[in-house]
Amino acid sequence: MLLLNNVTKKYGNFTALKDINLEFTSGVYALLAPNGAGKTTLIKMLTTLIFPTKGEILWNGNEIVKLDSVYRDAIGYLPQEFGYYKNHSPYDFLLYLAALKGIDRAAASRKADELIELVSLSDVRNKKMRKFSGGMIQRVGIAQAMLNNPKILILDEPTAGLDPKERVRFRNLISTLSKDRIVILSTHIVSDIETIANHVIMLKDHKLLCDSSPASICETLAGKVFETADITSVREPHLTLTERQEDGRTITRFACDVNYFGAARSVAPNLEDIFLYVYRDEQTVCREVV
Amino acid sequence: MRFVRLEIRKIMSSYAIWGFIALSFAFNVLLILSKGTDGYSDYIAGVSVETGVYVDKDFNQKLAALTQSDYRERLTWETAGLKDVFNGYNAEEIAEAYIHALHLSGNTAEDMREKYAALQNSVNEKAQRGDSLSLYFAGSTYEQHKKLFGGLMTALCREGVLIAVLTMLLVLGHEHIHRTEQVVYTAKSGRRIVTKKCIAAMLAGFGAYLLLTAFTLALYFALNDYGGVWGSNVSSGFNAIQDIVTGFRPFVTWNSFTVFTYLLATIGISLGIMFCFSLVGFVAGTSIRNSYIAFLAVFIMSILFVAIPMMLPGNTYAMFVFTLTPVWLLLKQPLWFTDGGMDVLWRHFETTGVCLSLALLLLFAVIAFHKFRKKDIL
Numbered sequence: 008m009l010l011l012n013n014v015t016k017k018y019g020n021f022t023a024l025k026d027i028n029l030e031f032t033s034g035v036y037a038l039l040a041p042n043g044a045g046k047t048t049l050i051k052m053l054t055t056l057i058f059p060t061k062g063e064i065l066w067n068g069n070e071i072v073k074l075d076s077v078y079r080d081a082i083g084y085l086p087q088e089f090g091y092y093k094n095h096s097p098y099d100f101l102l103y104l105a106a107l108k109g110i111d112r113a114a115a116s117r118k119a120d121e122l123i124e125l126v127s128l129s130d131v132r133n134k135k136m137r138k139f140s141g142g143m144i145q146r147v148g149i150a151q152a153m154l155n156n157p158k159i160l161i162l163d164e165p166t167a168g169l170d171p172k173e174r175v176r177f178r179n180l181i182s183t184l185s186k187d188r189i190v191i192l193s194t195h196i197v198s199d200i201e202t203i204a205n206h207v208i209m210l211k212d213h214k215l216l217c218d219s220s221p222a223s224i225c226e227t228l229a230g231k232v233f234e235t236a237d238i239t240s241v242r243e244p245h246l247t248l249t250e251r252q253e254d255g256r257t258i259t260r261f262a263c264d265v266n267y268f269g270a271a272r273s274v275a276p277n278l279e280d281i282f283l284y285v286y287r288d289e290q291t292v293c294r295e296v297v
Numbered sequence: 298m299r300f301v302r303l304e305i306r307k308i309m310s311s312y313a314i315w316g317f318i319a320l321s322f323a324f325n326v327l328l329i330l331s332k333g334t335d336g337y338s339d340y341i342a343g344v345s346v347e348t349g350v351y352v353d354k355d356f357n358q359k360l361a362a363l364t365q366s367d368y369r370e371r372l373t374w375e376t377a378g379l380k381d382v383f384n385g386y387n388a389e390e391i392a393e394a395y396i397h398a399l400h401l402s403g404n405t406a407e408d409m410r411e412k413y414a415a416l417q418n419s420v421n422e423k424a425q426r427g428d429s430l431s432l433y434f435a436g437s438t439y440e441q442h443k444k445l446f447g448g449l450m451t452a453l454c455r456e457g458v459l460i461a462v463l464t465m466l467l468v469l470g471h472e473h474i475h476r477t478e479q480v481v482y483t484a485k486s487g488r489r490i491v492t493k494k495c496i497a498a499m500l501a502g503f504g505a506y507l508l509l510t511a512f513t514l515a516l517y518f519a520l521n522d523y524g525g526v527w528g529s530n531v532s533s534g535f536n537a538i539q540d541i542v543t544g545f546r547p548f549v550t551w552n553s554f555t556v557f558t559y560l561l562a563t564i565g566i567s568l569g570i571m572f573c574f575s576l577v578g579f580v581a582g583t584s585i586r587n588s589y590i591a592f593l594a595v596f597i598m599s600i601l602f603v604a605i606p607m608m609l610p611g612n613t614y615a616m617f618v619f620t621l622t623p624v625w626l627l628l629k630q631p632l633w634f635t636d637g638g639m640d641v642l643w644r645h646f647e648t649t650g651v652c653l654s655l656a657l658l659l660l661f662a663v664i665a666f667h668k669f670r671k672k673d674i675l
Binding site: 051054055056057058075076079080082084086088089090091092093094103104106107108109151155 | 299300303310472475476477478479480481482483484485486487489490671673674675
């Protein structure tokens with residue numbers, strides 16, 4: 008079990024994260040927050056790249072900084088900006104990282120081949136990564152994170168910059184890898200989470216806003232989300248969430264905090280609604296009508 | 298060793314290092330060719346195999362038996378009645394000249410006197426052994442010695458230092474340049490990998506220096522025959538040190554060195570100084586993520602180490618302590634294993650300087666490593 012107790016991270020006078028308390032057991036945990044909310048700070052603390060100013064992070068009851076290599080042996084990490092050696096092939100790069108992860112050469116070779124096949128890069132196993140697409144590089148990234156068969160898999164914005172096809176492939180891959188381990192997935196792309204996450208952690212104003220299942224989180228907006236083809240008829244204060252075209256009409260989805268008895272149809276809220284509602288002050292796409 | 302080997306492979310795949318070695322070699326070739334060769338020195342190198350390098354009766358007889366030539370006449374003239382310059386040589390006069398020139402007093406003046414009193418012992422031993430009666434390159438000795446030890450070996454040592462700093466910063470900055478820091482430092486080995494990187498950079502740096510030295514010296518000795526001169530003593534009466542206070546004076550080393558052992562000792566101290574600069578590079582590279590800025594920091598710090606003692610009063614210990622730092626040792630390379638001149642207060646300054654600098658820099662490196670382990674990698 009991975010536990011965060013009152014974790015705070017400060018940079019001088021700036022507080023990047025304040026009093027975070029979290030508990031991770033197995034499953035996929037999605038860290039959902041807009042850019043700059045502290046997702047990467049949290050991820051970097053979980054990977055020992057940065058250290059808490061206050062509080063502690065425990066892995067099976069022990070401080071991760073004290074556990075040192077024992078803890079790092081339990082994690083696999085795909086950073087937001089995954090760097091690689093351009094002149095290496097995926098196979099050579101995985102062998103190098105396997106050495107850093109303390110895997111002996113024979114086992115590393117077997118594991119590298121196995122993972123290259125898992126991420127569908129067998130055709131380019133020995134090709135230099137210089138000419139690889141973003142999606143291919145991300146797949147190398149997930150392969151390297153899995154080299155040590157980690158108990159905690161940490162993925163920071165893994166689908167950023169991927170085309171829709173690659174994104175679907177990636178989500179399926181994460182689903183496959185999530186058995187019997189903690190997967191912590193940081194993203195601001197809501198659709199990534201809906202399909203694979205068991206838990207959603209939301210951060211706001213550098214603090215923990217909620218840590219719950221997607222269904223429970225959606226439940227918080229139950230009865231407050233509506234759809235209408237004529238938004239101008241809605242007189243109550245509301246927050247426009249999304250718009251879509253349907254049968255030549257513009258269907259507007261909106262959230263209304265006060266009791267609404269108008270003609271708009273009540274719909275079941277989804278994570279995207281929650282995201283837009285919660286982060287309305289931070290999203291330029293949201294328009295609040297008072 | 299597996300990590301070290303992998304890191305060495307990274308260094309060896311760097312065009313920058315190979316490019317620098319190639320440029321250094323090209324510079325050394327120009328240096329060798331610009332000095333040209335000396336027919337008289339080649340003649341001495343050849344005949345010394347037969348005559349030996351100790352100028353005595355036997356030498357004179359063997360020299361006289363050689364074929365008549367202008368070079369033989371010149372050599373006969375130069376070696377005829379050669380006196381042992383260390384007989385009756387008073388090193389303490391040098392101390393007084395320096396004390397007067399630097400206005401030393403008190404403890405610094407006493408230390409200066411002690412240094413030359415100790416040198417007097419070496420002079421006496423040299424007189425007993427007859428070191429100054431060594432042939433070396435006879436009348437061409439000063440120029441030939443300067444060409445090798447004051448020119449080529451100086452260049453090689455400075456190139457070695459640059460290689461040491463470059464390899465260290467290259468290997469430490471490698472992950473930052475390739476944006477792989479986050480993956481590398483979160484692997485099981487963690488940030489301890491930098492210690493392996495440090496060892497790899499040192500080994501690669503030493504290897505590169507020895508390779509460059511081997512090629513450069515191979516060319517030098519192919520063009521400049523040393524033949525029997527290898528066994529000559531560097532404190533030959535034909536060799537000299539020149540400084541602004543005492544003018545020309547005998548080349549007195551603390552211990553007895555042949556040309557060959559002096560060359561090996563020079564390479565040894567060069568490696569010691571490279572070791573020091575590697576540690577400087579390690580401290581800079583772990584403290585500053587950007588390798589270019591780290592290199593600039595090392596460069597500026599080196600300039601400050603040269604400039605600061607020049608601004609200090611000449612009669613304080615602080616100024617003399619600075620001459621034990623790697624930067625000053627580098628500048629004083631032609632005087633290694635000698636008294637070192639007036640800005641050196643202690644005997645064996647090059648060995649003392651390297652040992653003290655290494656001890657201090659190792660401490661700094663350990664501190665830098667511990668700070669690096671606790672540093673946020675943003």
